[in-house]
Amino acid sequence: MxxxxxxxxxxxxxxxxxxxxxxxxxxxxxxxxxxxxxxxxxxxxxxxxxxxxxxxxxxxxxxxxxxxxxxxxxxxxxxxxxxxxxxxxxxxxxxxxxxxxxxxxxxxxxxxxxxxxxxxxxxxxxxxxxxxxxxxxxxxxxMAGVLDSARMASFVALETGFSVKDVSAMVLGGHGDTMVPMTRFATINGIPIDHFLSKEQIEKIVKRTREGGAEILSLRKTASAYDAPAAAIASMIDAISRNRRHILPAVAVLEGEYGLTDICMGVPCVFGEHGIEKVIELPLSAQEAAEFRKSAETVRADLAKLKK
Incomplete structure (x- = not known):
């Protein structure tokens, strides 16, 4: 660019x-x-x-x-x-x-x-x-999913003690308390995280991921997070500028994907020189789909305010 x-x-x-x-x-x-x-x-x-x-x-x-x-x-x-x-x-x-x-x-x-x-x-x-x-x-x-996924990956690395370089995580949904950390897709060097972590540990990571921004805000009092968000922004722009076709979770306009239209939600996307080149639809379990719909309802509640 x-x-x-x-x-x-x-x-x-x-x-x-x-x-x-x-x-x-x-x-x-x-x-x-x-x-x-x-x-x-x-x-x-x-x-x-x-x-x-x-x-x-x-x-x-x-x-x-x-x-x-x-x-x-x-x-x-x-x-x-x-x-x-x-x-x-x-x-x-x-x-x-x-x-x-x-x-x-x-x-x-x-x-x-x-x-x-x-x-x-x-x-x-x-x-x-x-x-x-x-x-x-x-x-x-x-920008939301890259940041939320980075937070989740950080917490997995801290909890397991393994290198964060081996951790892959994915967070979907709205950027708020109803975001959907996809624990089923989280891995450490390709190995599912439930091989290393108990159900209770994973639930703790999910909760901390959802509250990641609020945790920093409560500690700093007068400032929100900025270094991790900035790194997330830069990674998205890098993927576009260098036409990497990098798969990153981002807030995208949905036109039928995941059964939703006329809404923006966090989903995995292919980023290349033309911006979002493709929205990737993951096969969601019944529980994941329910959580994603709940997150969508929260976003729609705010969208309704725009249309008044």
Whole structure:
């Protein structure tokens, strides 16, 4: 990719920019934020690390959304973060207004760009961005599953003591308390995790995965997670930029997959140069299907608010 714009120069945006620059995922990173001086200072700070990390990516900051012009990808992290005790849905109204304003500017200044939504509630905002933009569904997606799956894999490695490099995990559904960690598909070097872990240990990992973001928020008090989300964003963009055809769980627009339409949910997708090139339908057990439907109902409850 030539240019990636990140709207929102907070901690997630900053860490994402640094990840993209260090790995030379694109030629130029543009950081945009409403706070004067913040995106400019953040961009300069990262740029000055180039000789140390040995990258040629150029970074710039702006307070004007028109400077996203020419972007191949626009990442939206802007919005209000949740506070301890809040659900992701509690910030919907505020973040929806912010999202609409940004998407309208993308249509004006970067109509060929793909949209990667990070702001919460991500399932609902991804749907809203798709509807507002009129873009193809393969060009609008949200970050959640990569992060949730990484959290699950981390917890499996911590619980077993084995290398995290050998752990593979998959989380589907909405990005919230009803997400569906797919324990049946979780493996350690190809071996199912129930070979090493008891039912109680696996249930503990599932619970901790669902509460992963809230756990960090409760510890930090004044800040949500940002390093792991940024790494997840960067991995999705890398798969597209380098046409890897990498299978990653992401919030995607569903058009009949898993028996659902007119909704965005976390599902495994093939990412390549055209964005989401395919949605993969996994064969779900009766219990997994029930949990997935329950998660969909939660997302639909928030979607209903958009249509009022």
């Amino acid at each position: 030539k240019k990636i714009t990140i709207v929102g120069a907070g901690r997630v945006g900053e860490s994402t920019a640094h990840n993209l620059a260090k790995h030379e995922t694109c030629r130029e990173v543009m950081l945009i934020d409403i706070k004067e001086g913040v995106p400019q200072g953040t961009a300069l700070d990262i740029q000055e690390s180039a000789p140390i990390y040995d990258f040629d990516t150029r970074l710039a900051g702006s307070n004007d959304l028109k400077d996203m012009a020419g972007s191949n990808m626009v990442v939206i992290t802007a919005g209000v973060p949740r506070k301890p005790g809040m659900s992701r849905s509690d910030v919907l109204d505020t973040n929806l207004a912010v999202l609409y304003g940004i998407v309208d500017e993308v249509k004006k200044h970067a109509p060929q760009a793909m949209l990667l939504i990070v702001s919460n509630p991500v399932d609902v905002l991804t749907y809203a961005a798709w509807k507002r933009s009129g873009f193809e569904r393969r060009h609008v997606f949200g």
